[in-house]
Amino acid sequence: MAQHVKxxxxxxxxxxxxxxxxxxxxxxCVRLVYNLALEERTHAWYGEQRRVSYLQSSAALTExxxxxxxxxxAEVSSVPLQQALRHLQTAFGSxxxxxxxxxRYKSRKKSRASAEYTRSAFTWRDGRLTLAxxxxxxxxxxxxxxxxxxxxxxxxxxxxxxxxxxxxxLCEDTIAPAPATGTAVGIDAGITSLVTLSTGEKITNPxxxxxxxxxxxxxxxxxxxxxxxxxxxxxxxxxxxxVHARIADRRRDFLHKLTTRLVRENQTVVIEDxxxxxxxxxxxxxxxxxxxxxxxxxxxLEYKCAWYGRxxxxxxxxxxxxxxxxxxxxxxxxxxxxxxxxxxxxGSVHDRDVNAARNILAAGLAASACGDGVRPQRESSRTGxxxxxxxxxxxxxxxxxx
Ligand SMILES: [Zn+2]
Numbered sequence: 001m002a003q004h005v006k007x008x009x010x011x012x013x014x015x016x017x018x019x020x021x022x023x024x025x026x027x028x029c030v031r032l033v034y035n036l037a038l039e040e041r042t043h044a045w046y047g048e049q050r051r052v053s054y055l056q057s058s059a060a061l062t063e064x065x066x067x068x069x070x071x072x073x074a075e076v077s078s079v080p081l082q083q084a085l086r087h088l089q090t091a092f093g094s095x096x097x098x099x100x101x102x103x104r105y106k107s108r109k110k111s112r113a114s115a116e117y118t119r120s121a122f123t124w125r126d127g128r129l130t131l132a133x134x135x136x137x138x139x140x141x142x143x144x145x146x147x148x149x150x151x152x153x154x155x156x157x158x159x160x161x162x163x164x165x166x167x168x169x170l171c172e173d174t175i176a177p178a179p180a181t182g183t184a185v186g187i188d189a190g191i192t193s194l195v196t197l198s199t200g201e202k203i204t205n206p207x208x209x210x211x212x213x214x215x216x217x218x219x220x221x222x223x224x225x226x227x228x229x230x231x232x233x234x235x236x237x238x239x240x241x242x243v244h245a246r247i248a249d250r251r252r253d254f255l256h257k258l259t260t261r262l263v264r265e266n267q268t269v270v271i272e273d274x275x276x277x278x279x280x281x282x283x284x285x286x287x288x289x290x291x292x293x294x295x296x297x298x299x300x301l302e303y304k305c306a307w308y309g310r311x312x313x314x315x316x317x318x319x320x321x322x323x324x325x326x327x328x329x330x331x332x333x334x335x336x337x338x339x340x341x342x343x344x345x346x347g348s349v350h351d352r353d354v355n356a357a358r359n360i361l362a363a364g365l366a367a368s369a370c371g372d373g374v375r376p377q378r379e380s381s382r383t384g385x386x387x388x389x390x391x392x393x394x395x396x397x398x399x400x401x402x
Pocket of ligand 1: 325329330347
């Protein structure tokens with residue numbers, strides 16, 4: 001069965017001076033409205049334990065536009081402002097459901113500048129996109145085609161810290177199912193290699209990453225030498241942002257190729273629930289983990305498995321996947337991180353990462369076969385976080401022989 005999904009297609013575009021000015025103004029208004037509404041909600045919540053609804057915020061926005069000092073809000077399209085309030089509503093929804101922290105103010109420098117336009121706020125004709133309050137269509141670089149006959153339902157315009165402009169078009173798309181396969185794969189998040197598969201394959205970090213990192217260090221050194229507030233500093237900051245952007249782009253591209261391949265080749269994909277927060281305390285790992293972009297990889301696997309009708313099993317990382325002998329089931333007492341290969345008492349020789357990936361696969365398959373009946377046995381799972389909202393099936397297998 002082909003699946004109908006909502007899918008975002010993101011492109012770069014080059015605004016005219018006029019468009020750039022209008023969009024910058026819109027971004028500023030979006031941020032202001034978000035922050036004002038957040039401030040109001042914060043007063044209500046911490047002052048009187050009162051919740052402000054989206055409708056109340058929306059009514060407040062109408063009032064702000066009538067005041068002298070905020071009258072300029074009426075000069076930009078009203079839709080992105082409304083959308084900002086919706087986003088705030090979503091952020092509070094997650095906060096009240098204890099899924100995330102209290103919403104934070106948007107910063108002019110640090111937050112990504114963006115504006116979201118729904119169907120009534122743009123026209124889409126013959127593949128040309130014109131936003132509300134603009135007279136000319138955006139000049140978009142169509143780096144890949146939109147699906148045949150696709151009509152965007154939502155359009156998000158943004159500018160990153162490197163000064164590049166992007167437009168993201170949310171469209172309905174039809175995904176053809178991938179041919180069924182009988183294979184399963186376990187994936188271990190790596191330290192020396194990006195990921196290791198249970199097949200024994202090791203996937204290293206993208207080719208350019210090391211050189212990019214060198215460039216990054218250089219750009220940052222230069223930035224630190226520039227006087228605060230100077231033009232030179234601004235130029236150096238741009239340079240850092242550009243290097244950052246390129247690293248992120250290359251990595252994302254790489255992860256897309258990798259995850260598509262893994263999902264197409266396998267019916268079941270087993271990953272571990274790597275609690276980055278716990279590992280990040282170890283500073284030698286911190287960098288490797290952020291580089292490895294495990295979170296990004298995982299979210300790609302989640303939606304791609306859903307698209308192609310594959311099963312994604314998430315195994316709680318509480319069993320010692322790298323210390324557990326995949327052959328006899330005993331646990332090697334001590335295994336410092338620098339030990340890449342070890343020999344079990346039973347005589348098996350293990351590559352640390354491959355062994356871990358195999359154990360993850362075995363745990364995932366065992367749990368998957370038991371169905372949903374497998375409950376987390378760990379104490380903290382019973383009490384806290386693990387009573388989850390994850391779409392992926394979450395399971396925990398025992399330490400017993402796998
Ligand atoms: Zn053994």
